[in-house]
Amino acid sequence: METIIKKGDIEIEQKIMDISGEDFYRCYQCGECSAGCPAAFQMDILPNQINALLQTGEFDKVLESDTIWLCVACFECATRCPHNIDIAKINEALRQIKIRKNIDLFNIWDIIKQEEFPTVALVASFRKFTA
Ligand code: SF4
Ligand code: SF4
Structure with missing residues (x-):
């Protein structure tokens, strides 16, 4: 980063x-x-x-x-x-x-592409890791 x-x-x-x-x-x-x-x-x-x-x-x-x-x-x-x-x-x-400063830990779209990713984990990731 x-x-x-x-x-x-x-x-x-x-x-x-x-x-x-x-x-x-x-x-x-x-x-x-x-x-x-x-x-x-x-x-x-x-x-x-x-x-x-x-x-x-x-x-x-x-x-x-x-x-x-x-x-x-x-x-x-x-x-x-x-x-x-x-x-x-x-x-x-x-x-x-x-x-x-709009610096995310990772690109959230990489996670969304993974169909098995639980919704609650997705929302938590948005909150914690992205701007
Ligand atoms: S326990 Fe408190 S005082 Fe001890 S190293 Fe951690 S932050 Fe510092
Ligand atoms: S809250 Fe403190 S003890 Fe818990 S994971 Fe963070 S640094 Fe470690």
Whole structure:
């Protein structure tokens, strides 16, 4: 996917905080979130690493990661976090930033062509993965 954000973009930092309502600077890297995340085995950047990269302004790396799309918003990380940081909301904000720039994760028409694809999954894919 196209890179849209550069390292250290202050406007993006504010946008992530505004959309998510979360302050990723409060994360102190205990790793509790990643230890309990059911999707961690598929992620290229672990949930705690998302916060570490955001803290160092590596917005481009985070926005290009598979992790933000693989998060299933189960809130396990939020329940385990000693600082009540909700990474599901941060991942949602990161997805929104991409989708608002009309960058879809994939072409939805490729899925529609698959006749066996359940309708509910199709609608969910539209909502989560496309602008
Ligand atoms: S909400 Fe996302 S990041 Fe948090 S534990 Fe669930 S899948 Fe992992
Ligand atoms: S559990 Fe909370 S404080 Fe610990 S690494 Fe995850 S987000 Fe950071």
